[in-house]
Amino acid sequence: MKEIMAIVRMKRTGATKKALVETGVAGFTAVKVLGRGRLITDPTVIEDCRQKLLSMGVDDFSDTDETERQVTAFLDGSRFFPRRLFTVLAHDEDVPRIVEAITKANHTDHGIGDGTIFILPVTDAVRVRTGETGEAAIW
Amino acid sequence: MLLIRAIVRPEKKDEVLANLSGAGFNAATMVDVVGRGKQKGIKIGGMVYDEIPKVLILMVVPDEDKDKVIKIVLETGRTGANGTFGDGKIFVSPVEEVYTISRNTKGL
Numbered sequence: 001m002k003e004i005m006a007i008v009r010m011k012r013t014g015a016t017k018k019a020l021v022e023t024g025v026a027g028f029t030a031v032k033v034l035g036r037g038r039l040i041t042d043p044t045v046i047e048d049c050r051q052k053l054l055s056m057g058v059d060d061f062s063d064t065d066e067t068e069r070q071v072t073a074f075l076d077g078s079r080f081f082p083r084r085l086f087t088v089l090a091h092d093e094d095v096p097r098i099v100e101a102i103t104k105a106n107h108t109d110h111g112i113g114d115g116t117i118f119i120l121p122v123t124d125a126v127r128v129r130t131g132e133t134g135e136a137a138i139w
Numbered sequence: 140m141l142l143i144r145a146i147v148r149p150e151k152k153d154e155v156l157a158n159l160s161g162a163g164f165n166a167a168t169m170v171d172v173v174g175r176g177k178q179k180g181i182k183i184g185g186m187v188y189d190e191i192p193k194v195l196i197l198m199v200v201p202d203e204d205k206d207k208v209i210k211i212v213l214e215t216g217r218t219g220a221n222g223t224f225g226d227g228k229i230f231v232s233p234v235e236e237v238y239t240i241s242r243n244t245k246g247l
Contacts, residue, residue: 033170
């Protein structure tokens with residue numbers, strides 16, 4: 001018995017739900033969360049995008065330092081962005097299939113920010129309606 | 140890999156996350172939660188508040204970094220000299236596998 005925790009883009013919630021149904025796993029729990037990932041330590045990677053955003057953001061009314069700080073935080077990974085946390089309970093043998101389906105539904109060409117999947121062991125589960133425990137309680 | 144779930148005060152959230160990021164643990168997920176502890180909530184006059192707002196921080200780190208992360212959360216999450224009721228808890232659970240979707244690889 002395994003718990004699959006997948007953090008995905010908000011926009012991909014629908015695609016993830018569809019992928020789960022197609023894999024035969026209809027049950028899941030989803031929560032709105034805020035998340036961030038790896039920090040970009042090399043400033044040259046984000047420099048082009050930063051200049052582009054700064055040229056759009058700087059005007060006569062707003063504070064230049066504040067704009068610069070916000071644009072940098074937006075790009076270098078220190079800001080939190082909204083994400084959806086899916087929790088799926090699965091039998092051991094179904095885990096690779098589910099991981100593949102979630103990966104396929106969420107992979108984009110941005111190269112960053114697509115989310116992470118964690119697999120945790122679960123010792124027991126109980127279905128409240130019938131009182132079944134263990135593997136029978138999952139689906 | 141270990142999953143560290145830290146429940147901290149909402150007003151301490153920014154400080155804890157900034158310190159974690161400064162120590163090289165930038166990746167984190169946070170959720171606003173409500174909960175109560177051993178003290179059965181807070182009693183003010185005749186009214187009992189047992190849904191106290193907290194922030195749940197989720198982090199997955201390699202086994203050897205566990206102590207560092209816990210130390211940072213314990214030191215920054217605490218209020219007052221000796222800590223106060225309601226400063227929160229840290230739970231650690233094992234994680235068997237991790238996949239990163241954007242690079243389509245196994246591991247953090």
